[in-house]
Amino acid sequence: MRLTSLSLLLVIMTLGGYSSSLFAQTGYIQSKLAPVFDKPSFAGKKIASLNRGQQVEIVAREKSWVNIRFEQQSGWVAKMLLDNHAPLASTQVEPGKTENTPTKARKRASVRASAAATRGFSSEFRQRSKEPRSANYRDLEKLEQLKIEDTEVREFNQSLSN
Amino acid sequence: MNSTRACRTSIRRKRYSLALIIALTSAWVNAWATNTDHFRLRAHQLSIQRYNQEDVKTEIRFGREVSARILAALPLFESERLTRYINLVGKSLVLHSNRSEIEFHFAIVDSDSVAAYSAPGGFVFITRGMLHTLHNEAELAAVLAHEIAHVNLRHIVRELDIKSVEKEEFSGLTRFLGASGDTTRVAFNQAVDKAYQVLFKNGYKKGQELEADAQAVTLLALTGYNPNALATLLQRLAKNQDQHNISGTTHPRFARRTKELDLILQSFQQTSALNQAQQRFLQYTSGDKP
Amino acid sequence: MNLRRLLTLYLFLIGFGANADENHYDEILIGDRAAGMAGAYAAIADDTAGLYYNPAGIVYAVDSNISGSMNAFNIATKSYKDVVGPGRDWNRVSSELLPNFFGIIQDFGGGKAGFSYAVVDSTQENQDDVFQNAQLPSGSVDEYVINFNNQDKTIHIGPAYAKRINDRLSIGTSLFLHYRQQERITHIFTDSAATTPNLDSTEYASTTEFGLRPGVGIMFTPREKLSFGFKIAKSFLLSSDYVYQKSGPDSTSGVDYNFRQAAEKKDKREYPWVIRSSAAYFFDKRFIVAGALNYFSATSDSQLGDRNAVVNLSAGAEYYLRDNLALRGGVYTNNATTPKLSANKLGQYEHIDYIGVTASVTRFSRSNALTFGLQYAAGSGKAQLFAEPILQSVDASVFNVFMSASYSY
Numbered sequence: 001m002r003l004t005s006l007s008l009l010l011v012i013m014t015l016g017g018y019s020s021s022l023f024a025q026t027g028y029i030q031s032k033l034a035p036v037f038d039k040p041s042f043a044g045k046k047i048a049s050l051n052r053g054q055q056v057e058i059v060a061r062e063k064s065w066v067n068i069r070f071e072q073q074s075g076w077v078a079k080m081l082l083d084n085h086a087p088l089a090s091t092q093v094e095p096g097k098t099e100n101t102p103t104k105a106r107k108r109a110s111v112r113a114s115a116a117a118t119r120g121f122s123s124e125f126r127q128r129s130k131e132p133r134s135a136n137y138r139d140l141e142k143l144e145q146l147k148i149e150d151t152e153v154r155e156f157n158q159s160l161s162n
Numbered sequence: 163m164n165s166t167r168a169c170r171t172s173i174r175r176k177r178y179s180l181a182l183i184i185a186l187t188s189a190w191v192n193a194w195a196t197n198t199d200h201f202r203l204r205a206h207q208l209s210i211q212r213y214n215q216e217d218v219k220t221e222i223r224f225g226r227e228v229s230a231r232i233l234a235a236l237p238l239f240e241s242e243r244l245t246r247y248i249n250l251v252g253k254s255l256v257l258h259s260n261r262s263e264i265e266f267h268f269a270i271v272d273s274d275s276v277a278a279y280s281a282p283g284g285f286v287f288i289t290r291g292m293l294h295t296l297h298n299e300a301e302l303a304a305v306l307a308h309e310i311a312h313v314n315l316r317h318i319v320r321e322l323d324i325k326s327v328e329k330e331e332f333s334g335l336t337r338f339l340g341a342s343g344d345t346t347r348v349a350f351n352q353a354v355d356k357a358y359q360v361l362f363k364n365g366y367k368k369g370q371e372l373e374a375d376a377q378a379v380t381l382l383a384l385t386g387y388n389p390n391a392l393a394t395l396l397q398r399l400a401k402n403q404d405q406h407n408i409s410g411t412t413h414p415r416f417a418r419r420t421k422e423l424d425l426i427l428q429s430f431q432q433t434s435a436l437n438q439a440q441q442r443f444l445q446y447t448s449g450d451k452p
Numbered sequence: 453m454n455l456r457r458l459l460t461l462y463l464f465l466i467g468f469g470a471n472a473d474e475n476h477y478d479e480i481l482i483g484d485r486a487a488g489m490a491g492a493y494a495a496i497a498d499d500t501a502g503l504y505y506n507p508a509g510i511v512y513a514v515d516s517n518i519s520g521s522m523n524a525f526n527i528a529t530k531s532y533k534d535v536v537g538p539g540r541d542w543n544r545v546s547s548e549l550l551p552n553f554f555g556i557i558q559d560f561g562g563g564k565a566g567f568s569y570a571v572v573d574s575t576q577e578n579q580d581d582v583f584q585n586a587q588l589p590s591g592s593v594d595e596y597v598i599n600f601n602n603q604d605k606t607i608h609i610g611p612a613y614a615k616r617i618n619d620r621l622s623i624g625t626s627l628f629l630h631y632r633q634q635e636r637i638t639h640i641f642t643d644s645a646a647t648t649p650n651l652d653s654t655e656y657a658s659t660t661e662f663g664l665r666p667g668v669g670i671m672f673t674p675r676e677k678l679s680f681g682f683k684i685a686k687s688f689l690l691s692s693d694y695v696y697q698k699s700g701p702d703s704t705s706g707v708d709y710n711f712r713q714a715a716e717k718k719d720k721r722e723y724p725w726v727i728r729s730s731a732a733y734f735f736d737k738r739f740i741v742a743g744a745l746n747y748f749s750a751t752s753d754s755q756l757g758d759r760n761a762v763v764n765l766s767a768g769a770e771y772y773l774r775d776n777l778a779l780r781g782g783v784y785t786n787n788a789t790t791p792k793l794s795a796n797k798l799g800q801y802e803h804i805d806y807i808g809v810t811a812s813v814t815r816f817s818r819s820n821a822l823t824f825g826l827q828y829a830a831g832s833g834k835a836q837l838f839a840e841p842i843l844q845s846v847d848a849s850v851f852n853v854f855m856s857a858s859y860s861y
Contacts, residue, residue: 030260035384042383052262064380080380081260084208088263091218093226093283135230139238143229143269143285148249157254160386160439199619201677202498202512205737205772206816 025058027068027082032150033157034082036075040065047075053086213316217325218263218283221316224324224350225283228357232279232287235362236271239290245270247446251299252286252306258384261314268306276399279361280309282318293447295399299439300391303382308392311377317370318360322353372422379426387439393423475801477726477748478764478786481810482553482570484521484823484856488812489768490782492744494681494730495671500555500858503568505728506669506683507612507624510566514860516558521823521856522551528575530804532835533845536586536596542837544600546577553856563615566626570608573632577602586642589840597641604634608665622671630663630687630723653700661721663689669728677734687723694719694755721756724789725749738772748789757801759789768810776816783809786829793834796841804833804848812854820859827852 029050037044040062048070050056056068056077065076203211213221239245245268252268266284273289280286286309296302312318360366366374375392383389400416481487483501493501497509500519526549532542555568579600586596609631614624635658642651667685674680694717730744743766750761768782786806793800812825829850834843 030262031258032262033257035258042389078380078384080377081258081384083260085212088213088215088218090265091215091222091263092265093219093222134234135227136233136237137230139233139269140226140230142238143233143267146245146249146267148246148253153250153253153257156250157257157385160254199512199673201734202679203514203737204770204778205775206778206821207514208737209775210816210818 025084027056027058027066027084028086029054029056029077029081030083030087031081033154034077036068036070036073036077038075040067040076044076048073050077056082058082213319213325215263221319221324222264222283224319224353224357225281225285227350227354228281228318228361229283229285229287231354231358232281232285232361233271236273236287236289239270239272241270244293244446248288248302248306251303252310255303255307255310255381255385256284259310259314259381264313266310266313276402278305278309280312281357281361282313282316282324284313286310286313295402296395296443296447297440298391299443300382300387301395302443303385303387304378304392304395307378307381307385308374310381311374312366312370314377315370315373317366317374318357321360322356324353368418372419375419375423376426379423390427393420393427396420396423475788475790475803476786476806477724477762477789478746478766478784479573479850480523480552480571481784481827481854482521482572483555484519484812484814484825484854484858485770485780487521487827487854488780488782488810488814488823488825489742489770490766490784490808490810491746492730492732492742492766492768492782492784494669494683494728494744495679495732495742496730496740497669497671497681500557500566500568501553502624503555503557503566503612503626504553504570504572504608506671506681506730507566507614507626507667508622508669508671508683509614509681510557510564510612510624511614511616511622512671513557513564516556517858517860518556519821519856519858520551520554521854522549522553523852524549524855525853526550526851528577528848528850530577530846530848532837533847535837535844536583536588540583540586542579542581542598544577544579546575548574548576550574552854560613563613566612566614568609568612571605572608573604573606575602575604577604589838589842593642593644594646595641595643597639597643599639600637602634602636604632604636606630606632606661610665612667614669620673624669624671626665626667626669626685628665628667630661630665630689632659632661634659651700653698655696655698655700657694657696659695660691660693661689662691663687663720663723679732679734681728681730681732683728684725686725689720689723692718692720692755717755719754722751722753724751724759724761740770741767742769743767751789758791760791762787762789778814778816780812780814780825781810783807784829786831788833793836793843795843798836798839798841800836802833802835802846804831804835804846806831806848806850808850819861820857823854823856823858825854827854 029052032052034050034052034054035046036048036050038047050070054070056070058066059069059074060067061079062076064079066079066082068075068077068082248270249268252266256262256266261284264284266286268286268288270293271287271289274291275289276291276295278286278288278292286306288305288309292305293302296305318324365371378392379389382391396416396419400420403416478491481491482504483493483499485499486493486496486501486505489496491505494506494509496502497506498512498514499510500513500517502509502513526547528546530544532544534540535542550571552571552574553569555566555570557564557566559565577600579598581596581598583596584594586593588596607630608628610626610628612624612626614622616622636656638655640651640653644650665685665687667683669681669683672680672682694715696715696717698714725748727747728744729747730742732740732742734740746762746764746766748762748764751759764785764787766782766784768780770778770780772778784807786808788803788805790801790803792803806829808827808829810825810827812823814821814823827850831848833846833848835846836843
């Protein structure tokens with residue numbers, strides 16, 4: 001009697017084991033462009049291109065591909081481009097500011113500073129600071145000033161397949 | 163006699179039930195082939211592991227400092243046309259990459275060495291010498307993709323724990339226990355030094371280089387370039403290294419990298435985009451070939 | 453009223469029924485998250501509380517962690533009904549502020565090492581009653597005064613270590629020092645015109661125990677999201693010092709008020725095997741449901757006599773309202789180890805079975821977490837306060853406010 005009930009319990013659990021999880025999973029596209037293929041391979045046909053922040057339903061996973069459902073369609077997208085939370089907003093920092101704003105190199109900064117001292121890192125640091133420890137902000141700003149429109153980049157990428 | 167037979171049947175029944183239980187248990191246990199502990203992570207742990215916007219700002223500020231140091235050693239190679247070109251290639255790759263919140267900047271530095279560098283926050287540098295060795299746009303994309311991957315995977319950020327300061331009310335204890343003021347400034351500068359060391363002296367960890375290679379190849383395929391370009395380039399660089407003393411000192415032996423890449427590329431099967439865009443590359447680079 | 457009967461009555465009063473906490477195993481719930489889930493934790497155990505519930509779980513702790521919790525306000529009451537007449541109850545109250553847990557976990561040698569301190573049992577019981585015209589089983593007295601104070605604290609302190617065997621199984625072990633300090637003082641005074649002399653008696657008993665408590669735990673994850681945890685432990689006493697002193701009248705002559713009795717015993721109490729078994733299902737990053745069954749083996753020793761095996765059940769759940777705010781709730785049983793009382797025996801320990809509920813809320817920030825929680829348990833049962841074949845009904849309740857803080861690094 002006990003064995004029968006135990007086996008019945010196991011049958012139920014086995015069936016439960018093969019069913020999909022209780023709650024459906026949502027994913028968010030992280031990249032500006034996310035090509036979706038009809039099978040989990042780059043050899044597949046590209047059936048759609050999703051945009052950043054788009055919410056999709058995760059159906060299955062296979063190696064580095066995820067089977068998703070979106071807008072009544074389904075396909076495979078690279079795992080790398082999907083995450084379970086919305087992507088961060090575009091982040092920028094005003095250039096032209098020399099740095100001494102406090103950053104936390106976690107709470108262990110003081111430990112690291114002293115540890116580095118005992119390891120002799122700071123002696124090396126001291127040595128290198130004998131040469132001018134220079135920073136080239138002028139070139140940095142020049143580099144940052146180059147702006148290219150998103151549309152131009154997309155066109156450039158598109159013309160690859162031509 | 164009857165009782166013995168009944169006894170034997172009862173034992174047989176028990177054995178069958180036991181066999182059934184064992185079979186079901188193993189079937190059930192194998193219902194999931196792989197097992198991760200990821201399910202144990204709770205909501206607050208997952209959100210803490212995530213980097214927020216403040217963290218990204220800190221990363222960019224840090225990356226700017228590291229870039230300024232790089233540019234002090236290797237100044238910009240001033241060619242507007244070429245710089246624009248590599249930015250177009252690089253930003254095409256970034257369109258298809260998971261860290262879409264930062265604006266990547268690509269620049270050519272004036273050096274004969276064959277190398278490429280990236281700093282946290284999206285700053286990618288490629289030497290004149292490297293541009294020399296490239297044969298087509300796919301190979302250029304391969305180099306840039308590898309550097310973009312280092313930024314996407316936050317290799318330096320994780321290594322040096324670059325995160326923003328907590329702004330919560332009752333983290334006063336944290337601030338007290340942790341660094342503040344002058345100590346943070348010192349720590350920040352030491353972190354910049356450490357990043358510079360990773361790029362120019364010690365190199366990334368071997369696992370991180372391989373990880374960057376793997377992501378680079380995916381990035382190439384997603385953007386529409388021939389993913390084999392990275393392997394081809396590495397093979398050529400390995401051959402060149404034997405001939406000239408090229409700065410392959412910060413990278414794991416090329417042999418290991420190409421071996422790993424071959425494994426990854428096998429799983430890619432045939433990709434439909436085998437673009438190398440050689441023509442376009444020659445168009446841009448022949449004009450003012452350095 | 454026969455003085456002699458009064459004295460025998462008094463004698464038995466002290467020996468039995470007074471040390472309530474020796475009669476239960478799951479009095480105090482340790483750990484903020486675990487306590488909020490009524491202790492159904494052996495299959496989760498992935499933080500410092502794992503050092504207590506199941507050391508095998510600490511391998512799943514994300515960072516190194518340090519945490520402490522305390523019962524900020526604890527009040528336990530016991531009301532023995534109609535003891536000295538209809539409607540005249542004996543009330544015992546135990547209340548204290550008690551830091552009851554501290555734990556630390558750290559990476560070590562491929563696994564996780566930890567150290568913890570837990571007050572697994574604590575009582576601060578007081579009774580101060582004056583009854584006029586008390587009706588005792590053996591007759592009545594004009595005035596009956598009782599002052600009772602019982603303190604009993606058991607601490608487990610020590611290291612633990614756990615390691616993964618493979619991606620489905622982990623094993624952990626702990627070795628605690630068991631320390632118990634108990635002290636009980638009772639003073640009874642009766643005054644009755646009808647009898648001389650009157651009873652004025654003080655009794656003192658104290659127990660100090662040292663022992664070792666090894667424990668082994670495993671955590672088994674047969675498939676994703678489902679976890680089973682088992683822990684077995686037992687306290688083995690190395691030394692036990694029992695001191696007893698009583699001053700009061702000689703039971704035969706009724707005259708002498710000198711220290712009459714003193715005893716010292718070194719007999720070691722037998723602690724039960726404790727087996728905690730639990731299952732937990734992690735639905736998603738926000739929701740966990742868990743159940744546990746705790747088994748305590750039967751014991752028999754010269755100190756407490758024969759004790760039954762006890763099975764306690766608990767069930768709990770945790771739900772994240774937001775990424776940084778979690779709610780927990782649970783329900784549990786805390787059953788008596790003593791056998792059920794029968795009216796025609798003497799010298800029986802009290803038997804009270806409790807059922808309790810718990811709830812807690814935690815606010816998380818990047819590296820720390822603060823928890824606030826409540827625990828309430830109610831029980832009823834029987835006691836035998838006097839050396840008479842009479843039983844008293846007992847109503848009991850426990851109310852606890854607990855707080856804890858933890859820090860990850």
